[in-house]
Amino acid sequence: MINWPDQLIKDIARRRAVIMLGSGVSKNSIGKDGARPPTWREFLDSALSNVPPKSKHLVAALNGGDYLSACEWIKNRMDEGWNEYLRNVFLRPAYQPNKVHELIFELDAGIYLTPNFDKIFDNYVTERTDGTTIIKTYYDDDVHQLIRGGTRLILKMHGSIDSPDRMIFGRAKYSETRIKFAPFYHLIDALLLTNTFLMIGCGLNDPDFQLLFENYSYRFPSGAPHYMTYADPAPQELESLLRDTRKIKLLKYSRAAEHKELEDSLVELNKKVEDERESIAASFTW
Numbered sequence: 001m002i003n004w005p006d007q008l009i010k011d012i013a014r015r016r017a018v019i020m021l022g023s024g025v026s027k028n029s030i031g032k033d034g035a036r037p038p039t040w041r042e043f044l045d046s047a048l049s050n051v052p053p054k055s056k057h058l059v060a061a062l063n064g065g066d067y068l069s070a071c072e073w074i075k076n077r078m079d080e081g082w083n084e085y086l087r088n089v090f091l092r093p094a095y096q097p098n099k100v101h102e103l104i105f106e107l108d109a110g111i112y113l114t115p116n117f118d119k120i121f122d123n124y125v126t127e128r129t130d131g132t133t134i135i136k137t138y139y140d141d142d143v144h145q146l147i148r149g150g151t152r153l154i155l156k157m158h159g160s161i162d163s164p165d166r167m168i169f170g171r172a173k174y175s176e177t178r179i180k181f182a183p184f185y186h187l188i189d190a191l192l193l194t195n196t197f198l199m200i201g202c203g204l205n206d207p208d209f210q211l212l213f214e215n216y217s218y219r220f221p222s223g224a225p226h227y228m229t230y231a232d233p234a235p236q237e238l239e240s241l242l243r244d245t246r247k248i249k250l251l252k253y254s255r256a257a258e259h260k261e262l263e264d265s266l267v268e269l270n271k272k273v274e275d276e277r278e279s280i281a282a283s284f285t286w
Contacts, residue, residue, distance in 0.1 A: 001253065001264060001265050001268065002229065002252070002253050002261075002262075002268075002269075004251070004265070004268070004269050004272060005227065005251075007196070007224070008198060008227055009269070009273055009276050011195070011196040012109065012196075012198070012269075012273045012276075013273050013277045013280060014280070014286070015108075015109060015110045016194075016195050017195055017198055018109065018112070018191055018196070018198070019104055019107060019109045019111075019112050019113070019197075019198050019200065020112070020113045020114065020202055021104065021112060021114040021116060021121055021200055021201060021202075022114070022115065022116070022199065022200065022201040022202030023037065023039050023040065023115075024039075024200070024201025024202065024203070024259075025098075025100050025116075025121070025200055025201035026095065026118050026120055026201070027039065027201070028099075028100060028258065028259070029095040029096055029097060029101070029118075029120050030095065030096060030098075031093030031094050031095040032092075032093050032094055033093075035093040035095070036095075037089075037090065037095055037116075037120070038089065040067055040203070041062070041067065043089060044062060044067060044070050044074060045062065046089075047074045047078070048062070048074055050078070050085070051077040051078055057073075058070055058073055058074070061073070065205060068170060068171040068174060068207065069171055071169055071170040071171070072171045072172055075169065075170050082164075083164040083165065086117070086161060086164045086167065086169075087161065090117050090118045090161040091118075091119070091161045096120070097123075097124040099263050100201070100262065100266065101120060101121050103266035103269075103270060104200060105121075105124065105125055106270050107266075107269070107270060107273060109152075110152060110153065111147070111152075111153050111154075111155065111191070112125075112152075112153070113154075113155045113157055113188070113191075113197075114154065114155070114157060115157045115202075115206060115208070115209075117156075117158065117161045117167055117169075118161060119160065119161060119162070121154070122135050122154055122156075122160075125152070125154065129152060132151070132152065133151075133152045133153070134146055134151050134152070134153050134154070135153075135154045135160075136154070136156070137155075137156045137157075137159050137160055137163075137166070138155075138158070138159065138168070138177060138181050138184045139159070139181055139184075143155065143184065143187060144183070144187055147187065147190075147191075157208065158208075168208075174207060174208070178211075185208075185212065188212055189212065189215065192212065192213070192216045192226070193216070193220065193223070196226060196227070197226035198227050198228075198229075199227065199228040199229065199248075200228075200229050200266075201229070204242070210246070213226070213247065213248060214245055214246055216247060217244075217245055217246050217247040223247060224247075225243065225248065226246075226247060226248050226249070227248070227250075227251055228242075228249070228250055228251065229250075229253065229262060229265075230250040230251065230252050230253075231252070231253060231255035231259060231262075232254055232255065234250055
């Protein structure tokens, strides 16, 4: 079981935490014909099989973890078929929410941040909140107006399958977005400084995350850490590197039985957060 830090529990209880959902959360959802949302590597492997031949430079990029370059080349090969392929993968299977989605929602955070293109969590939260949750992307120019508004907010950091042309997928789009939509990244910088981030189902290789957390770490060397759930094993060297360069503390759990321990740990976290909120309400220490 995850040993949840007291400070994280307090910050979630006071809605001073941002919950970040990665592709690992969507991975356990099931859609039509048993389809599951792919990880980035699974998506690229599948896409590559649709645009033969498997060129050496493409295979080398995938095996070396250079997913941005591989994605850019595959997209160029697919040409006008790219957007249709994206819809077939991320939209048409009609993925259903899973238990982890439900447990994350029950934490009742004010802001959720996700790089996921799918709409599984978006649709679930919209239904549970009778459409009162606002969903925004990196290119919406009014996001800053909502951060202080007290409305439940989902920020889609890399765009949505609703607008495939604006999904940040590939090296060119990453580079363009950092410059053209720099204010959005400044907003995330501000959230990192003023809130505690809890990352669930997130990977370590996303270039946006690397840059954001490294900037935070070196700008504010005495700043408080953020947290990431992580399935064992995690080498001590990796834990130290993440703490030293990104101020991320790993919260480890067993990956056995399809990450069942993560679900059980989130159930416990919800109870601890609820107990903390009751304590705060009783003592009027909001």
